[in-house]
Amino acid sequence: MRSDDTIFATASGYGRSAVCLIRISGGASRTVVETLAGSVPEPRRAAVRILRDPQNGEPLDQALVLWMPGPSSFTGEDQAELHIHGGLATRAAVLRVLATLEGCRPAEAGEFTRRAFLNGRMDLSRVEGLADLIDAETEAQRRQALRQLEGRLGNAAEGWREDILQALALLEASLDFSDEGDVPEDLEAEILRKLTLLAEDIRRVLANRSGERLREGLTVVLAGPPNAGKSTLLNALAQRDVAIVSPIAGTTRDTIEVHCDLSGFPVVITDTAGLRDTHDLIEQEGVSRARAKAQDADVVLWLVPPEGAGTEPPQARRLLSVATKVDLSHVRHNCDVAVSAATGEGISDLIRRLQTEAEAALGQGDAILTRQRHRSALERAQASILRAIDMMKAHGPLELIAEEVRLGSRAVGEITGRVDVEHLLDRLFASFCIGK
Numbered sequence: 325m326r327s328d329d330t331i332f333a334t335a336s337g338y339g340r341s342a343v344c345l346i347r348i349s350g351g352a353s354r355t356v357v358e359t360l361a362g363s364v365p366e367p368r369r370a371a372v373r374i375l376r377d378p379q380n381g382e383p384l385d386q387a388l389v390l391w392m393p394g395p396s397s398f399t400g401e402d403q404a405e406l407h408i409h410g411g412l413a414t415r416a417a418v419l420r421v422l423a424t425l426e427g428c429r430p431a432e433a434g435e436f437t438r439r440a441f442l443n444g445r446m447d448l449s450r451v452e453g454l455a456d457l458i459d460a461e462t463e464a465q466r467r468q469a470l471r472q473l474e475g476r477l478g479n480a481a482e483g484w485r486e487d488i489l490q491a492l493a494l495l496e497a498s499l500d501f502s503d504e505g506d507v508p509e510d511l512e513a514e515i516l517r518k519l520t521l522l523a524e525d526i527r528r529v530l531a532n533r534s535g536e537r538l539r540e541g542l543t544v545v546l547a548g549p550p551n552a553g554k555s556t557l558l559n560a561l562a563q564r565d566v567a568i569v570s571p572i573a574g575t576t577r578d579t580i581e582v583h584c585d586l587s588g589f590p591v592v593i594t595d596t597a598g599l600r601d602t603h604d605l606i607e608q609e610g611v612s613r614a615r616a617k618a619q620d621a622d623v624v625l626w627l628v629p630p631e632g633a634g635t636e637p638p639q640a641r642r643l644l645s646v647a648t649k650v651d652l653s654h655v656r657h658n659c660d661v662a663v664s665a666a667t668g669e670g671i672s673d674l675i676r677r678l679q680t681e682a683e684a685a686l687g688q689g690d691a692i693l694t695r696q697r698h699r700s701a702l703e704r705a706q707a708s709i710l711r712a713i714d715m716m717k718a719h720g721p722l723e724l725i726a727e728e729v730r731l732g733s734r735a736v737g738e739i740t741g742r743v744d745v746e747h748l749l750d751r752l753f754a755s756f757c758i759g760k
């Protein structure tokens with residue numbers, strides 16, 4: 325892979341469609357447009373052109389052509405877009421001809437965005453925001469990703485770095501004073517004040533874990549004795565026939581996961597094997613998987629049928645008890661919610677409960693940190709700043725304090741990719757689709 329190649333890819337997904345968008349980026353973009361379309365439109369003005377195969381002059385398609393010279397393009401390079409008809413043969417023909425052109429090759433996954441990053445058009449936090457925006461499946465995820473793309477995290481990280489550098493400048497001034505004798509007390513107090521405010525700000529941001537959880541979704545596990553109605557309830561919540569339902573106890577063995585959108589919140593609901601002692605080896609495995617899933621879940625729905633659970637609920641962080649089959653009996657066993665999947669009674673009440681849980685755990689998309697990567701960088705920055713504060717209070721050596729503060733600034737710089745992050749890049753961009 326060469327970074328000075330001109331790359332191209334469809335950016336509008338696979339399969340036939342009305343229009344297919346082909347993106348082109350790199351030094352040969354202008355020549356490519358000239359070769360295929362005969363002439364280059366005005367910058368950033370869409371123009372209709374016949375695209376031709378330069379080998380034989382045969383028309384390939386009628387297209388809308390855009391010419392976007394660098395450096396103010398998405399990638400920072402010269403870029404062009406061909407909006408062609410989305411038929412499979414048309415697309416194949418244009419892509420085939422593009423590949424024959426000098427210096428042109430198909431793009432790799434994430435290569436357009438990688439170039440945008442390398443050319444300073446986007447910092448790493450915005451790149452991640454863009455990846456999340458493409459993956460967003462619910463309203464809250466979309467909101468969070470867009471905020472990150474717009475620079476919410478990037479600006480915060482730049483602000484922290486700015487504060488750290490100011491403290492560092494004051495520390496260096498103190499070092500000069502200390503050569504001459506004593507460091508003025510008010511200078512020391514000012515450094516300490518700055519670092520303390522910063523540490524408090526970072527502590528507050530780290531305390532909010534909803535951003536990371538919103539990307540994954542709230543995990544909800546359906547647990548209960550066999551025949552409690554777990555699979556039936558899963559189908560009702562998913563509004564699809566995903567799990568096998570039968571009057572035979574022990575029907576479900578494998579865990580079954582369904583991704584749902586509950587009023588804009590992503591929720592992953594898992595159906596599990598009924599909990600009971602059994603001699604069936606496969607069912608035993610199902611039961612132990614059910615317990616493990618319940619332990620990891622944000623919320624366990626503990627389903628209690630009219631005849632009672634007959635066993636203790638599994639270990640769980642949060643447990644909501646749900647009386648099932650209330651169309652058959654009025655016994656509710658003091659449960660939090662009562663439902664009948666058969667008549668639909670109580671289902672909307674249960675959904676409301678889950679929404680409340682999701683909102684509490686995932687927030688509204690306003691968290692600043694959205695990935696473990698951000699958290700671990702910021703935690704390292706925090707640790708350095710706290711060590712620096714402790715040393716200041718103990719009147720420790722200024723050189724060591726300055727070194728800690730420098731480490732803190734490096735750690736914060738990782739969030740936006742200001743410092744060496746080469747090892748992160750391959751993994752991050754590989755998660756993008758081709759054409760992004």
Ligand SMILES: Nc1nc2c(ncn2[C@@H]2O[C@H](COP(=O)(O)OP(=O)(O)OP(=O)(O)O)[C@@H](O)[C@H]2O)c(=O)[nH]1
Pocket residue numbers: 548549550551552553554555556557568569570571572573574575576577596597598599648649650651652663664665666667
């Ligand atoms: N009347 C009535 N029957 C229900 C209701 N929910 C489930 N059932 C019936 O109860 C039986 C067991 O339902 P399942 O959903 O398979 O129960 P399960 O908890 O998944 O069972 P296992 O997978 O075997 O652990 C089936 O015959 C369902 O039709 C309900 O709300 N009302």
Ligand SMILES: [K+]
Pocket residue numbers: 550551569570571572573574575576
């Ligand atoms: K069953």
Ligand SMILES: [Mg+2]
Pocket residue numbers: 554555556567568569575576595596
């Ligand atoms: Mg089942």
